[in-house]
Amino acid sequence: MKCPTFEVTKAKDILKQKPDITTNQIAISLLIGNRYRLARHLLLLVALLLFLYSAEETTSNTGAFKYGKLLCIYFGFIAMFYINMYLLVPFFFFKGRYLFYLTLLALTVYLVLLTISFFSRHYFQEMGAPPDNDPHRQEQLGLYTGSVICIAIILVTTTFKLFVRWIIDREKISEMNNLALNLELDGLRNQINPHFLFNMLNNVKALIRIDPEKASEVIMKLSEFLRYQLYDNRGSTASLQSELNFLFNLVELEKIRRDNLTINILVDIDPELISKITLPPNLFTNFIENAIKYSVDINGEQEEIKICLSQQNRILRFNCTNTRGPNIWNADTSRSGLGLSNTKRRLELLYRGNYFLKIESTPSSYTVDLNIPI
Amino acid sequence: MKCIIIDDEPLARAEMEVLIQKNSNLEVSAKFSNALTALQYLEKHTIDLLFLDIEMPGLNGIELASKLPKDCLVIFTTAYPQYAVKSYELDAIDYLLKPIDNTRLEKAIRKAELYRTLLNEKTAKSTIEWKTDDFIFIQSDRRTYKVDFNNVIYIEALKDYVVIYTTTQKLITAMNLKTMYQKLPMEKFIRVSRSFIVNLNQVTSFDNHWVYINDLDIPMGEIYRSGFISRYFKGGSK
Numbered sequence: 001m002k003c004p005t006f007e008v009t010k011a012k013d014i015l016k017q018k019p020d021i022t023t024n025q026i027a028i029s030l031l032i033g034n035r036y037r038l039a040r041h042l043l044l045l046v047a048l049l050l051f052l053y054s055a056e057e058t059t060s061n062t063g064a065f066k067y068g069k070l071l072c073i074y075f076g077f078i079a080m081f082y083i084n085m086y087l088l089v090p091f092f093f094f095k096g097r098y099l100f101y102l103t104l105l106a107l108t109v110y111l112v113l114l115t116i117s118f119f120s121r122h123y124f125q126e127m128g129a130p131p132d133n134d135p136h137r138q139e140q141l142g143l144y145t146g147s148v149i150c151i152a153i154i155l156v157t158t159t160f161k162l163f164v165r166w167i168i169d170r171e172k173i174s175e176m177n178n179l180a181l182n183l184e185l186d187g188l189r190n191q192i193n194p195h196f197l198f199n200m201l202n203n204v205k206a207l208i209r210i211d212p213e214k215a216s217e218v219i220m221k222l223s224e225f226l227r228y229q230l231y232d233n234r235g236s237t238a239s240l241q242s243e244l245n246f247l248f249n250l251v252e253l254e255k256i257r258r259d260n261l262t263i264n265i266l267v268d269i270d271p272e273l274i275s276k277i278t279l280p281p282n283l284f285t286n287f288i289e290n291a292i293k294y295s296v297d298i299n300g301e302q303e304e305i306k307i308c309l310s311q312q313n314r315i316l317r318f319n320c321t322n323t324r325g326p327n328i329w330n331a332d333t334s335r336s337g338l339g340l341s342n343t344k345r346r347l348e349l350l351y352r353g354n355y356f357l358k359i360e361s362t363p364s365s366y367t368v369d370l371n372i373p374i
Numbered sequence: 375m376k377c378i379i380i381d382d383e384p385l386a387r388a389e390m391e392v393l394i395q396k397n398s399n400l401e402v403s404a405k406f407s408n409a410l411t412a413l414q415y416l417e418k419h420t421i422d423l424l425f426l427d428i429e430m431p432g433l434n435g436i437e438l439a440s441k442l443p444k445d446c447l448v449i450f451t452t453a454y455p456q457y458a459v460k461s462y463e464l465d466a467i468d469y470l471l472k473p474i475d476n477t478r479l480e481k482a483i484r485k486a487e488l489y490r491t492l493l494n495e496k497t498a499k500s501t502i503e504w505k506t507d508d509f510i511f512i513q514s515d516r517r518t519y520k521v522d523f524n525n526v527i528y529i530e531a532l533k534d535y536v537v538i539y540t541t542t543q544k545l546i547t548a549m550n551l552k553t554m555y556q557k558l559p560m561e562k563f564i565r566v567s568r569s570f571i572v573n574l575n576q577v578t579s580f581d582n583h584w585v586y587i588n589d590l591d592i593p594m595g596e597i598y599r600s601g602f603i604s605r606y607f608k609g610g611s612k
Contacts, residue, residue: 195429198453199383202472206389257383259407296382296431298408328432 028171032164048077069120076116077150083108084154089161109150113143181349182236197226203256218256225249233281240269240277240316244309247284251307254292261295261303268310277374279316280350286343287320287368294366297325311374318370324363347372375490376420379405380412380435381427381451390425390451390474397480398487409433413441421446423467423486428452439464444533447489449482462568462593465533489532492546505557512538512545519545523562527576527587529554531569564605567595574606 030036052074084105092101200222207215228246232238244267251263267274288307295303305322347355347370356371377400381387387405394400403421406412410432412424426448428435436457439448450461453472461469467489468482505511512519525540531551538545547554555565565571566585570592579586585594585602594602 195453198472199386202389202453202474203383203385205473206385206392209392210385210388256385259384293431298410298432300407325431 028167032167044081045078048081049074052077072116072119076112077153080109080112080150080154081157085157085161089158093158093161094165105151105154106147109147109154110143113146113150117143199257200253207256218253221249221252225253228281236280237278238281239275240273240279241275243279243281243284244274246281247288247307250285250288251305258292258296258303260297260300261292261305263292263305263307265307266309268308269316270311273311277311277316279372279374280346283343283347283372284318284320284370286340287318287370290340291320291322291366291368294324295322296328297323298328299326301325314373315371316374318372319368321365321367324366327363375399375422375487376401376403377423377425378403378412378415378421379425380407380409380430380438381405381425382407382430383427386427386451386472393474393476393479394425394483397476398483400483409435409438413438416442416446422490423447423449425449425451428454428457436460436464439466445493447486449486462595465531465569488544489537492537492544493532493535507559510557512547519543521545523559523573524575526563526573528573528590528592529558529563529571564598564602566598566602567593569593577606580606 031040052070088101088104088108092098092104200218204215204218204222207218225246228242228249232242233246248265251265255261255263269277284307288305291305291307295305297303301323303323303325305320308317308319310317310319344357347357351372354373356369358367358369360367360369377394379387379390379394379402381390384407387407391402391405394402400423403419404412404415406415408430409426413433422445424439424442424446426435426439428450429452435450435452439450439461442448448461448464448466450457450466450469451472451474452470455471458469467486468478470478470482508523510521510523512521521538521540525542527539527541529539529551530537532546534548534550535546536549536551536554538547551565551569551571555563555571558571562573562575563571564574570585572585572587572592576587577585578588580594580602582599583594585592
């Protein structure tokens with residue numbers, strides 16, 4: 001028996017599709033990570049200073065008055081930013097009191113601007129700055145338009161806070177999804193069939209009379225089979241070696257249950273690699289069980305299943321071909337369909353499209369080809 | 375008595391044949407790995423009893439049992455407990471779970487043999503002649519049997535007949551269980567499942583699924599349970 005030839009192009013396709021997680025993670029940690037917190041704040045302060053300086057350039061003021069007023073506005077803005085980010089947003093905005101938040105924000109801005117104008121009028125005018133033509137009117141106008149502009153600028157920091165929170169929430173949600181998926185995987189994996197067990201016990205009972213040697217052999221295989229199903233495959237991965245042993249046991253046990261069934265398993269993998277490779281447990285079981293089920297020929301013809309496992313580069317390839325008897329399963333398709341869709345779902349959850357599955361069905365044979373990355 | 379074994383697993387067939395030969399005088403006429411070939415065989419041969427697996431490729435055991443001629447008895451042998459209720463509806467002799475217990479199988483075979491004898495000997499001629507408050511008279515083979523209601527332990531449906539188990543004998547009569555139930559005095563008897571009527575005064579104990587009369591266990595149907603329980607306690611006080 002020989003493994004069918006390997007389709008190299010498909011293997012390459014699988015390796016190519018690695019999702020680009022690393023760049024994303026760097027971006028996220030730059031934005032929200034504690035490590036870059038100081039840098040982020042410094043960047044904000046410097047950017048604000050530059051912004052105000054360039055805005056002040058356009059006004060007619062000069063000298064000490066200019067820089068004094070600039071600093072005054074600068075610290076006013078910093079005060080507004082931090083009051084907004086650390087008091088108003090966490091205690092009002094995130095708690096859902098939006099109207100209260102907006103009122104307080106407007107009030108804060110108004111008060112800060114009032115303070116700035118108070119300082120600039122009383123302190124900097126004494127330093128000999130030229131008085132305005134109509135100080136009172138100009139000041140009133142400046143205070144209202146200034147408030148509106150300041151609120152707009154300060155809302156930018158609110159947006160940033162929201163953005164950070166959105167990223168954190170998204171991470172949490174995807175983590176919870178992963179958890180749910182893992183639970184679902186456990187459920188899909190541990191579908192032990194009790195009828196198989198009881199039928200096997202009945203067979204062992206028969207063998208004890210007919211062939212005690214064989215009976216004790218079957219009990220050992222059954223024990224190993226059960227141990228793997230109940231304990232060893234609880235983890236998210238199993239070694240290829242133990243998975244193969246399990247498949248050999250499964251096949252040997254199933255052979256006992258049938259009249260004319262021959263099953264060949266060919267493993268075309270370097271023995272050294274077999275003990276090193278790990279993979280999610282029970283990936284192939286459902287395909288083999290289906291092959292065993294659908295190979296039944298009630299006319300007593302010879303039934304045959306060929307299973308082949310091979311490996312190339314970082315791809316593990318599973319191929320299972322079985323002969324088919326006359327179609328007798330019409331009434332029963334819903335149940336077997338569930339088994340296959342469960343396996344497909346599991347593959348999708350595990351590899352997210354990063355695998356290759358082809359099922360070929362003809363009236364006389366059925367072939368499953370599955371390539372997975374290892 | 376001739377029987378056949380139908381099971382898709384070769385070892386299960388071999389085991390069943392050995393057990394049958396050990397526990398009875400049944401003749402195993404043939405063995406089949408699927409129900410379709412067995413059905414073809416049954417069209418040409420007369421068989422008294424089937425040992426029938428349920429989950430099989432193609433036609434399953436339940437489907438086969440519903441296609442059988444009336445006088446063909448069935449003992450189900452399966453690893454699946456969930457078909458038990460269905461098997462009562464098909465008037466199966468018994469429902470054995472794998473791995474098969476020898477004594478349980480023996481009991482099932484005895485029951486099948488008894489039913490076969492009753493069906494062969496008396497059958498259609500036996501009728502209920504008349505009844506009084508305390509007695510029922512059953513005519514069978516030109517003899518009239520007087521049955522004291524107090525001596526009736528239980529009554530079981532068997533295909534188109536009912537079997538009356540009294541403390542001294544077993545009588546079979548052509549009647550369905552519903553008609554029989556209507557002829558019985560209400561205060562003494564209660565139906566506990568699709569196939570059984572019991573004498574309330576004979577019942578020694580019960581649980582959720584069984585009614586016990588000394589060492590006999592009679593299955594209790596879900597829908598009959600609450601009726602039985604209320605009647606059982608009333609009957610006890612009488």
